[in-house]
Amino acid sequence: MKRIFLFILTNVAVMVVIGVLCSIFGFNRYIGPNGINLTALLGYSLITGFVGAGISLLISKPVAKWSTGAQVITTPQNQDEAWLVGVIQRHAQQAGIDMPEVAIYDGEPNAFATGAFKNDALVAVSTGLLQGMTKEEIEAVLAHEVAHISNGDMVTMTLIQGVMNTFVVFASRAIGYVIDSALRKGDDRSGPGIGYMVTTMVLDLLFGFLAGMVVAWFSRQREFRADAGAGKIMGRNLPMIHALQRLGGLASGELPKGVAALGITGGLGKLFSTHPSIEERIAALQRV
Numbered sequence: 001m002k003r004i005f006l007f008i009l010t011n012v013a014v015m016v017v018i019g020v021l022c023s024i025f026g027f028n029r030y031i032g033p034n035g036i037n038l039t040a041l042l043g044y045s046l047i048t049g050f051v052g053a054g055i056s057l058l059i060s061k062p063v064a065k066w067s068t069g070a071q072v073i074t075t076p077q078n079q080d081e082a083w084l085v086g087v088i089q090r091h092a093q094q095a096g097i098d099m100p101e102v103a104i105y106d107g108e109p110n111a112f113a114t115g116a117f118k119n120d121a122l123v124a125v126s127t128g129l130l131q132g133m134t135k136e137e138i139e140a141v142l143a144h145e146v147a148h149i150s151n152g153d154m155v156t157m158t159l160i161q162g163v164m165n166t167f168v169v170f171a172s173r174a175i176g177y178v179i180d181s182a183l184r185k186g187d188d189r190s191g192p193g194i195g196y197m198v199t200t201m202v203l204d205l206l207f208g209f210l211a212g213m214v215v216a217w218f219s220r221q222r223e224f225r226a227d228a229g230a231g232k233i234m235g236r237n238l239p240m241i242h243a244l245q246r247l248g249g250l251a252s253g254e255l256p257k258g259v260a261a262l263g264i265t266g267g268l269g270k271l272f273s274t275h276p277s278i279e280e281r282i283a284a285l286q287r288v
Contacts, residue, residue, distance in 0.1 A: 147229025
């Protein structure tokens with residue numbers, strides 16, 4: 001229930017911000033009596049595309065903590081927590097980033113990294129992963145997550161998502177205006193008609209579908225890079241290979257939608273999967 005409330009609240013806040021910005025800059029009037037204003041439409045598309053993605057990035061840490069119930073380790077309470085913090089600290093130093101926050105959450109084997117900035121990130125590990133893997137395998141998984149931070153993957157994913165959102169909004173509305181104009185030849189009424197609204201809704205879905213495949217493809221590529229980064233941090237690829245083999249035999253936990261693409265495993269369907277298959281990732285490491 002808490003996750004649903006947070007999701008609704010976040011989307012309402014994003015829509016309010018977008019509406020206010022578009023009203024201030026006049027981007028909500030990109031279709032007028034004289035036709036479509038491509039400059040205003042581009043401005044509207046940029047705001048619509050990037051504001052939501054940017055807000056999601058900026059609030060990613062608190063949302064991840066709240067949605068997973070992750071508890072940040074401020075002062076280690078036992079040897080296991082001290083070991084976990086120590087490993088991430090060593091990995092962060094090796095990767096050249098500031099020490100991220102470290103958290104543990106209850107769940108099946110998984111882990112994720114998130115945060116808007118390299119030097120203000122969060123690495124969260126599930127209890128299932130800590131209990132189901134050897135220490136060397138856990139170290140490799142943690143190195144993978146630290147590599148995500150070091151590579152700037154959270155920011156890059158936000159930019160990719162923003163670009164795709166902008167394309168979807170701009171292209172669907174520009175094409176919708178052309179189709180609407182063709183359908184309304186000889187009609188003196190100003191403003192968009194039913195053809196524009198129907199076309200825009202259909203193209204939003206179609207282009208959004210295609211954009212989702214592009215974002216998922218990029219997400220899969222960054223997993224390969226993070227696996228390779230884990231190998232560099234660990235000094236060899238074998239621990240990451242063993243960790244992936246272990247994960248292949250475990251029931252990986254399903255993360256909340258907002259952080260699903262950040263986990264060590266996940267994704268269904270080849271085109272929309274945010275992660276390559278375990279077999280592909282192992283093969284890529286073995287080829288290095």
